[in-house]
Amino acid sequence: MSETTRRVVITGLGVIAPNGNTREAFWQACIQGHSGIRRITRFDASALPVKIAGEVHDFSPMQHGLTPDEVQTLTRPTQFALAAANQALHDATLDTNFCTEERERTGVYVGTAMSFVEEGERLWTHFTNYGRYDNEEVNDALQICITPATLMPDAAAVSIAAHHRFYGPCATIATGCSAGADAIGEAFWLIQEGQADRMLAGGTDAAICPIGLNAFSVIGALSTSYNDRPKEASRPYDQKRDGFIMAEGAAMLLLEERELALARGAHIYAEVLGFASNSNAYHMTSLPEHGEPLQQLLKQALTECALSPADVDYINSHGSSTQPNERAETAAYKAVFGKRAYAIPISATKSMIGHTQGAASAIEAVVTALVLDQQLIPPTLNQEYPDPLCDLDYVPNVARSHPVRIALSHSSGFGGVNSVLVFAQTGEHDEQAK
Structure with missing residues (x-):
């Protein structure tokens, strides 16, 4: 920037x-x-x-x-x-x-x-x-x-x-x-x-x-x-x-x-640091194996915001409750964040409201802004039998206090469009610039 x-x-x-x-x-x-x-x-x-x-x-x-x-x-x-x-x-x-x-x-x-x-x-x-x-x-x-x-x-x-x-x-x-x-x-x-x-x-x-x-x-x-x-x-x-x-x-x-x-003395929930979008260019409903386009999107977003994988403290995921989607997401997180992927809290808002289609990613952006404002992470509900291929920290069932400076909210849609928003806690960008 x-x-x-x-x-x-x-x-x-x-x-x-x-x-x-x-x-x-x-x-x-x-x-x-x-x-x-x-x-x-x-x-x-x-x-x-x-x-x-x-x-x-x-x-x-x-x-x-x-x-x-x-x-x-x-x-x-x-x-x-x-x-x-x-x-x-x-x-x-x-x-x-x-x-x-x-x-x-x-x-x-x-x-x-x-x-x-x-x-x-x-x-x-x-x-x-x-x-x-x-x-x-x-x-x-x-x-x-x-x-x-x-x-x-x-x-x-x-x-x-x-x-x-x-x-x-x-x-x-x-x-x-x-x-x-x-x-x-x-x-x-x-x-x-x-x-x-x-x-x-x-x-x-x-x-x-x-x-x-x-x-x-x-x-x-x-x-x-x-x-x-x-x-x-x-x-x-x-x-x-x-x-x-x-x-x-x-x-x-x-x-x-x-x-x-x-x-004007407004209350600031969060700062928007960046936005990136790409396409799977693959299939109307299916996902490419291992979520390669999502991997590239996350890397692009971090690069454009001059961030490293170590800077990310929270992810609000697409998490729609479908088998292939979440396995591809998990694989993408591991590819981008490496071992740190296991230390990043990730929650899926859709576990509480379902999939609101075109509204979903906007609702999830609201959640992400509130996480940064409140320093409190909502849970992913119904985590009873974890998928062994989805073995990251998906904040099971109970909210958690956690320091969050930088957060991502990403979404994927039918047709193959992937998008990610990068948010920062108020004042965090000033600290990084020092």
Whole structure:
């Protein structure tokens, strides 16, 4: 990092997740090891092979600052994203009093993987049942359920920008399960390069519906052995894992140019040191043996941040509860960190909430920022029968106090995109520079 490169910090966090609909509720649930995975309640799943998911419960959009019009017209994942963005701004004490110049220098980047799936299924069902008839009542119903906000993949980003009148860069990232991290990383670059001063960045998804579940069931990616024990179903790195758990949610982070944050006395959760992304270029769903592209990505990220393997104190892993994914991850850690791999605490947030698709890596970025802020590491749940090929310190079942200066959050997605964010404890970069 050159002396002239602008530094970027995290000053606001917002989360909508299966185990908590605010930053504090979510964090406390993670630290206490509370799972949000339950039997599906939003529709009748009795005929499906998978009957459990990480649903968001007790979500009241108006309590999170959405207007009645937004409640009526915005889809579930867009509502989640807007609610999380409102939380992040409030957390950063920046939810009011933006001047015009500040609005022009503030943007929104949102990642998503499957945000249209549930709404598409709803519209398909509506047309299948009713068609388009010369019936005024039916036509009125169709006009209500079909708006640009239901059809556009960038609805979450543009809705947040419109709600807060942010005129800066606004984009949607669609890179699968790494989309939230990619949105954060791209936003980090914009601030670093001087194209924005503040960015709301994160991810959102809500695809718990028959089409969403069946799409992954067909390829054998979902757990089917724990329908009667939902809280035990997501078990990353455990020998008895049999697939991931579909989930929904959103997370948004407020990234800010460091000097602006310091000037207004903002609380800084962590500093963003770097971001890197690459592709397996291999297969839509399978992983290359030993996770070679992930190895290269981790090495690249450390090099770009002028860090060594010895500097890393914590990793929030992709950890989706699938056999090949976690064996490849473990092999990559060992290749990059050598013997130190056994000394680095690694935890998988998905063990508590399931896999929230495009929101997953953003939620995990929130966890990583809080680990640096609180010096407390959440556990990986359901570590009962460790996979002998996954023999690192996956922080089994109980949270742990641990000094963390530098942390990584990495994700991998269907399609083969790998991404990693590098965070530092507040002030750590200054100490390294001495």
